[in-house]
């Protein structure tokens with residue numbers, strides 16, 4: 415249970431008292447030239463006691479939209495108006511971010527390295543520092559991601575809906591689509607949820623850029639979660655209009671059966687019917703066209719942005735939804 419007595423937020427080497435906001439850098443590793451590698455962090459500790467929540471961004475170093483979500487959340491939030499503590503890790507994977515890559519350079523995926531280890535790989539040691547100081551002490555959290563390079567996602571939450579608090583988080587964030595599942599072994603969200611800090615992932619947009627339309631939805635989602643968990647006044651929770659839980663067995667990446675250049679005829683968040691035309695793969699002479707159709711009805715959930723494909727390259731990702739949801743989506747603008 416979260417404490418309702420205001421308490422300092424403590425981490426190795428420091429603390430932030432109630433009624434204070436601190437921006438600081440926390441050392442997680444060392445570069446080749448022995449300089450410290452430090453992670454930028456903001457802790458906003460409210461005047462009043464309440465839950466402690468974390469927001470993490472760029473565990474994958476080139477997944478940037480969440481950076482702007484946190485910047486706007488931190489700009490907007492005063493400790494005088496907060497009941498509880500918000501811990502913001504603005505960039506987790508600083509080495510990857512420096513070279514605009516997903517992974518820590520020459521290392522394993524940082525998001526398969528949690529909860530980390532003091533005597534493990536470089537990624538596991540970085541994970542351990544972040545986890546022990548800024549995730550484990552929290553009651554719940556949100557880890558922001560985007561699609562990998564060359565693709566883009568509809569904004570959606572992912573969480574283990576069998577965990578009541580993770581489910582509450584995923585629903586409160588307020589996206590139309592929620593993907594149910596525990597997540598990959600040793601991912602931040604799975605490690606944290608299994609250890610008692612329920613955590614969801616929010617996937618939003620494309621790597622290597624800022625996209626205003628999903629960033630605004632991300633900020634609204636954080637505000638919804640802060641309201642639901644009573645860090646902020648509760649009248650701010652916003653219902654997304656419609657919602658569908660995506661069954662992991664009922665979503666599918668459609669893959670190219672030919673190499674070539676893709677002309678995509680559908681956009682993310684579009685509702686599609688079974689048999690609907692989605693895209694054409696062209697060869698350089700504009701002949702031997704290969705048309706791709708939807709194998710089942712659903713919402714276009716993710717699609718490629720880089721138009722060149724090999725046979726087997728992913729084209730677009732469809733999540734099945736029930737017929738009544740599909741009709742609602744068809745009469746509105748799509749998924750948000």
Ligand SMILES: [Zn+2]
Pocket residue numbers: 474477559560
């Ligand atoms: Zn990611």
